[in-house]
Amino acid sequence: MVSLKRHRNAKNNASNHTDLITTVVHELKTPITTIKEAISLLSDLNYLKLDAKSKKILLIAREETNRLVRMVNNLLKVSIIEAGKLQLHLEPTKIEVIINQVLDSQSFTIQKKEMHIKTNCLHNSPTVIIDRDRLYDAIANLIDNALKFTPEKGTITIQTRQIKPGDIEYRKQHLNSKLKYLETTISDTGPGISKQDLTRIFKKFERIKAPIPIRGIGLGLTIAKNIIELHEGKIWASFNKSKGATFHFALPIK
Numbered sequence: 155m156v157s158l159k160r161h162r163n164a165k166n167n168a169s170n171h172t173d174l175i176t177t178v179v180h181e182l183k184t185p186i187t188t189i190k191e192a193i194s195l196l197s198d199l200n201y202l203k204l205d206a207k208s209k210k211i212l213l214i215a216r217e218e219t220n221r222l223v224r225m226v227n228n229l230l231k232v233s234i235i236e237a238g239k240l241q242l243h244l245e246p247t248k249i250e251v252i253i254n255q256v257l258d259s260q261s262f263t264i265q266k267k268e269m270h271i272k273t274n275c276l277h278n279s280p281t282v283i284i285d286r287d288r289l290y291d292a293i294a295n296l297i298d299n300a301l302k303f304t305p306e307k308g309t310i311t312i313q314t315r316q317i318k319p320g321d322i323e324y325r326k327q328h329l330n331s332k333l334k335y336l337e338t339t340i341s342d343t344g345p346g347i348s349k350q351d352l353t354r355i356f357k358k359f360e361r362i363k364a365p366i367p368i369r370g371i372g373l374g375l376t377i378a379k380n381i382i383e384l385h386e387g388k389i390w391a392s393f394n395k396s397k398g399a400t401f402h403f404a405l406p407i408k
């Protein structure tokens with residue numbers, strides 16, 4: 155009886171905690187959006203008239219606000235997912251369309267860090283039934299990590315392939331043997347992930363200690379995992395002895 159009460163209290167505390175985060179995040183959203191709009195307005199109106207130092211300050215303010223917006227949006231997404239309130243709007247889609255949209259949106263960072271992007275996506279890849287916006291979020295978080303953790307002039311490789319029953323991944327990832335899957339792999343030439351961290355990093359707020367601290371709060375992979383699993387798919391990281399990190403996700407082809 156006592157333990158049941160304690161369990162209920164713990165559950166209530168957890169849901170109060172989630173409610174609190176949601177409220178705080180909602181409250182933060184409006185002022186941050188206003189600051190973001192003010193900065194873009196200032197950039198649009200005055201950018202050419204500014205001296206080099208002011209241009210640099212404006213650029214930093216813009217990047218930092220974008221980071222804040224991303225962080226607040228990620229916190230909001232996690233609380234929506236945890237409350238079981240994420241609804242999927244499923245549509246037949248080619249995954250490479252979403253991959254290209256994400257790469258377009260990251261073109262500034264790709265150029266700034268002089269990264270090489272190799273895509274080897276299946277021509278005429280099978281259609282998957284997905285929520286495009288949510289899949290965009292999942293892929294954006296994976297590509298954001300690859301760009302963030304890989305040093306300048308590195309390479310990010312994105313590939314797709316079909317996995318069929320009988321492939322080794324079926325057994326390893328406990329895939330449903332009645333289904334075929336489309337697997338997307340994103341690998342980079344960064345520091346990689348050690349064997350003991352391969353599953354831990356998908357948990358909320360889990361990050362690997364790096365010699366040079368790299369910004370983030372540890373939500374991107376939790377969001378990606380939840381989104382892929384809501385699509386009855388699987389996501390995992392694999393270990394390469396000499397290469398960087400490799401992330402895979404498999405979506406059922408229906």
Ligand SMILES: Nc1ncnc2c1ncn2[C@@H]1O[C@H](COP(=O)(O)OP(=O)(O)OP(=O)(O)O)[C@@H](O)[C@H]1O
Nearest residue numbers: 299300303355361362370371372373374375376399
């Ligand atoms: N491509 C990668 N290369 C090396 N380490 C990675 C890579 N992707 C993820 N990780 C490790 O997994 C951790 C968790 O990733 P996750 O995306 O959840 O959080 P984050 O990037 O640190 O923060 P956020 O996504 O919330 O901005 C990272 O902090 C990092 O230690």
Ligand SMILES: [Mg+2]
Nearest residue numbers: 299370374375
């Ligand atoms: Mg991340």
